[in-house]
Amino acid sequence: MHELTVTQSALQVALEHAERASARRITRINLVIGKLSGIVDESVQFCFDFISQGTLAEGAQLAFEWRPVRLRCRACGSEFVLQDEDWLCPACQSLGGDIIAGREFCIDSIEVE
Numbered sequence: 001m002h003e004l005t006v007t008q009s010a011l012q013v014a015l016e017h018a019e020r021a022s023a024r025r026i027t028r029i030n031l032v033i034g035k036l037s038g039i040v041d042e043s044v045q046f047c048f049d050f051i052s053q054g055t056l057a058e059g060a061q062l063a064f065e066w067r068p069v070r071l072r073c074r075a076c077g078s079e080f081v082l083q084d085e086d087w088l089c090p091a092c093q094s095l096g097g098d099i100i101a102g103r104e105f106c107i108d109s110i111e112v113e
Contacts (some may be wrong), residue, residue, distance in 0.1 A: 003043035004051075006105050011052055014110050018056050023112035026057040030034045030109045033084075034102040056112075069102030 010031065018026050033039045041064045047089035052058050075094035087096050 002038070003040060005018055006039065007044050007047040008051060009067040010105075010107055011048065011057060012057070014057055014060075015055060017056065017110055020111050021112060025113050026060045028061045028063060028108060028110075028111040029057070029107060030063045032065050032067055032104055032106050032108045035069050036099065036102040039105050045077050064106065067101060067104060070100050071097035072091045072100050072106060073097045096111055 008020075010029065010034040014026055014029050031044070033041065041062075044064075047063055048057075048060075048062055053061065070079060071082055071087070071089075073074050073089035073092060073094055074097055076089060076091055076092040079100065080090050082102070088094070090095060
């Protein structure tokens with residue numbers, strides 16, 4: 001379950017920023033997750049609820065923004081969003097491409113009091 005590791009990292013980053021801002025508490029953490037990251041948002045929430053106990057982030061809401069998979073065609077260089085597991089380039093119909101987005105897991109913003 002790699003969700004625990006990434007959730008611990010995200011919590012640590014959020015706590016560091018909140019402490020630098022002299023926040024009393026973290027109310028919301030906005031996360032960006034790529035469709036290919038393998039992250040399960042329910043697992044992140046479960047881990048977060050457990051590991052944030054007794055911290056400035058206890059009770060904070062997690063908000064998840066899912067990012068689509070973006071590919072760059074190796075044949076023609078076009079960029080496109082993966083639709084319904086269709087790996088064909090819409091411009092030239094070549095199969096596959098380089099993944100340029102969709103694996104991310106990061107904090108977009110932190111809301112504090």
